[in-house]
Amino acid sequence: MTDNLRHKAREAAGLLIEASVTAAGLVGGAVGAYAGYHHIAPDTWSDTTSVLAAAVFAIGGYVGSDSLAEMCLDPLRRRLHQARNTIVPYRATHPAPLNPAATANEALTQVAAATxxxxxxxxxxxxxxxxxxxxxxxxxxxxxxxxxxxxxxxxxxxxxxxxxxxxxxxxxxxxxxxxxxxxxxxxxxxxxxxxxxxxxxxxxxxxxxxxxxxxxxxxxxxx
Structure with a gap:
């Protein structure tokens, strides 16, 4: 895999992790709102009170799901961060020239071929x-x-x-x-x-x- 492909793969993995955390929070919020409105709020409450209760449970569901997703995906995020910040040795990215000229005549031969x-x-x-x-x-x-x-x-x-x-x-x-x-x-x-x-x-x-x-x-x- 080339460096360009590795870079793109790391960027895609980072976006996928963040999207997964956001999606988990949204799903948790939706479940909390549904449960709060339909199952937790008593039937004697007014619609306004039931909606407020649903909002509270939605926030709680979002925060709880988001935190759980963060905890589960944090190891992957750390590994991705390490991969992004790994320093490649200079000699690996700048290898020594092949067959350097030993004499001026040899250098002239190489330059002539290159010309x-x-x-x-x-x-x-x-x-x-x-x-x-x-x-x-x-x-x-x-x-x-x-x-x-x-x-x-x-x-x-x-x-x-x-x-x-x-x-x-x-x-x-x-x-x-x-x-x-x-x-x-x-x-x-x-x-x-x-x-x-x-x-x-x-x-x-x-x-x-x-x-x-x-x-x-x-x-x-x-x-």
Whole structure:
């Protein structure tokens, strides 16, 4: 069970305990009022006196039932309070890092691997601007990240989608370009439909052209 689920379970248990105490008091009060009016008050009493007697017995029934419920449920309340206030050791919530680097070269290797993974994740996240389908360009596993922060999506033999980030007056942006082995000029990509047209043209034997889009339209502001 996760910490979040444990927290919710404890909160639900606390609400159930308090609700049970209140319900016991209300039931006791109702029983006291009924008994006081119908069975304890003599028939010679007036209605007003009988109602007052019922009210007295209702209060007594409520207080008695509430106190009994408190006594019975107090052990559960104490255990719940202890569970809420149990201090988890720092080392349990902040475990030591796995496989810390022993040398600078080893650290560089770890950072390089993390940079490649980060680049693939950022490319998949930024691809939301191109692809609103379920899991094509936005699939991290299909992107290959590099240590310079760029990433490649290998669409087909000789056809690659490239993503890079850069800074401009709007902040950090992402630029997607389609590279082909048939041309030295990449195509700026702004939609998944463009990729479909370019891939269809390639299957038809036509070269990838840079006639679609422009460099500015291919950049998307990212967080």
């Amino acid at each position: 490649r993974t980060d680049a693939a994740h950022r490319a998949a996240d930024a691809a939301y601007n191109l692809d609103h389908s379920d899991n094509f360009l936005r699939s991290t596993g299909r992107w290959h990240g590099y240590e310079d922060g760029t990433a490649m999506f290998f669409l087909a033999p000789g056809l690659v989608l490239h993503r890079r980030s850069q800074l401009d007056k709007y902040g950090t942006t992402s630029e997607f370009t389609l590279w082909s082995g048939d041309s030295d000029t990449p195509v700026v990509i702004t939609s998944l439909e463009q990729i479909h047209r370019q891939l269809s043209a390639r299957i038809a034997g036509l070269p990838v052209t840079a006639s679609e889009g422009g460099s500015a339209s291919g950049r998307f502001t990212t967080a």
